[in-house]
Amino acid sequence: MLQPTRNPVSARPLALANWLFAVAALIVAMVVVGGITRLTESGLSITDWDPISGTLPPLTHEQWQAEFAHYRQIDQYAAIHAGMTLAQFKGIFFWEYFHRLLGRVIGMAFFLPLLWFWIRGAIPRGYKMRLIALLALGGLQGAFGWLMVRSGLQPGMVEVSHYWLAIHLITALFTLSGIIWTALDLRLLHRSHLARPARLTLAGAVTGVILLIQLVYGAFMAGLRAGLVTDQWPLINGQFFPAREFAARPFVDAIFNDPYVVHWIHRWWAWVAVAALIWLARKVRPIDRRASVAIHITFGTQILLGIATVMAGVPIWLAALHQLVGALLVIATTWGAHALGSERRAL
Template sequence: MSSSPSRHADMTPRHRRLISNWLFVLCFMLLGMIAIGGVTRLTGSGLSIMDWQPVSGIIPPLSHAEWERLFALYQTIPQYHLQHEGFGLEGFQKIFWAEWIHRFWGRLMGLVLIVPLAWFTLRGMITRGLALRLFLFFILGALQGAIGWFMVASGFRPDSTAVEPVRLVLHLSAALILYVAVLWTAFSIRWPDPQPVASSANTRRTKLLVWAGLGLICVTIIAGGFTAGTHAGFVFNTFPLMDGHLIPADYSNLTPFWLNWVENKAAIQFDHRLLATLTALTIGAILLVGLRTTTLGSRAHNALMMLGWAVLIQYALGVTTLLLVVPVWAGAVHQTFAAVLLGVMLYVLHTLRGASTR
């Protein structure tokens, strides 16, 4: 994330638009993947496919006998007996299709990345360095599939109906790392040269606050992953108080104390609320300082306005999801828009590449 002139400036404007648009499409697909992942989690669909077949798994069951075989396999795990016993083959097919679409979408993204990458490389439209970076993204995407199976396998434990929260957070974090890497690359190709910004106290404060806001968004998303993984969103469904208290009475029930942050539902939900509020306040400070700084330029100012609207929408989605006791649609939209907010913050940072922090 350097502010130095980009090597992408050597590409023709037409090629920059074409390649950046392709990468933006990949980013939208990643957002779709995050949304589908939210649906599979909230509907309990993630454990319906009991094996991991990276290539042959693209073909769904084609016969009644195959459906029966897969359903019989699913009936051997605890989730079926503890959560779905008696829902029949038709019910199994519903959760199977949700998980199959999730995995199919990941494979489709791999094709959307690797096929154009090979074409652009053979045509000499991208540099060797960029081709290697994009191929690394393909490897990271494949690794993400392996992490997904590592997560799913944790749900086959005795007396378990869901995956381990830590593995869920790892899977979500890996997806967001890939999303950030692809999105930053797309921004850098589309706008290769940073706009020079006159150094001032306000420009320095704005950029430092943006970095702080970016860090807070990342930590808040991780906290949200633990909220989802422990089902902490289904308790204390009031706002702003939690069972009549600002800080829940059983916040520190577990010992050692740090266990409360990853296992205590009251503490996990409170931490997510607190981090979300700190993020919103930090973004408010960014807007307060940045919009008064005329030297930032119009693109940066427009990006800051987008950031303000994005955080308002995301905070409202979070409160709505909580008050409605996490319906599938609200949970999935809230999870997905967290990545949108992260992307907008990344765009703001990209527009400020020419602003010094010294």
């Protein structure tokens, strides 16, 4: 348990909160770039993982030819990008390289200020282990990213595993949520040295689990290209329920691996998530009206973007915007759950 009255004089909770908000903004950008990387089939363009030497892109024509030769050896090249030119390869290489480079930037943006705050004694009592845990989650996220890429490099694979993609995305969003929650705790501590960390309430936990399921199925949608199975809404190719697809596979296999079924679940579970988010927002409104409004705006925008993305045939810009608002929805939900947990803790 935190003991706020024993914090060192040098503690700077507001400075730490602002730093964490900046890191959160970088993670949101990372989520969007990751989505574009997936949509452009760029994720397998770099076939190895060199955390240090991989910081620099190919600089000479010979280095570019070597990278292109490595890519032509994997099955995705023959299945999707056969005949592409070196210039076209550079286009897909850019997004994967930028995605990895941004990951390194986020790592340094977290680690170096954390070290500085630690040395200066600016971290309030009880927060050091939490910040280390968030740093560890970031490192785990990088490892999951490579495991995701490696899944697509196996013989017979032309895309990454949608399971690893989901793990990769959910870890990023969970880290984002943890950073926002910690920053909000620190901001409360800045306002009052007697403030205690918010606790997760039942409403916050239930809404979080329901939203988690929706996010997992969003990742499955991306991994299975399930957004392309139809351009209709609310029907899917003239039918409401994919009975034929359900009947063609065992139930568990269908709900996790069939693009039509995954699309249907993601489409209609969204309304369960909406109901939970409205419930949370109504509870939060008397405590923090801005958080309540943020929840309503983000889920409303997200629903409209999801429908538009499907009906427009999943254009990259619209799908990326859908992913951006999804990350903002996680932030808004975390904000609301934290406000509710802060109010309950103060009672």
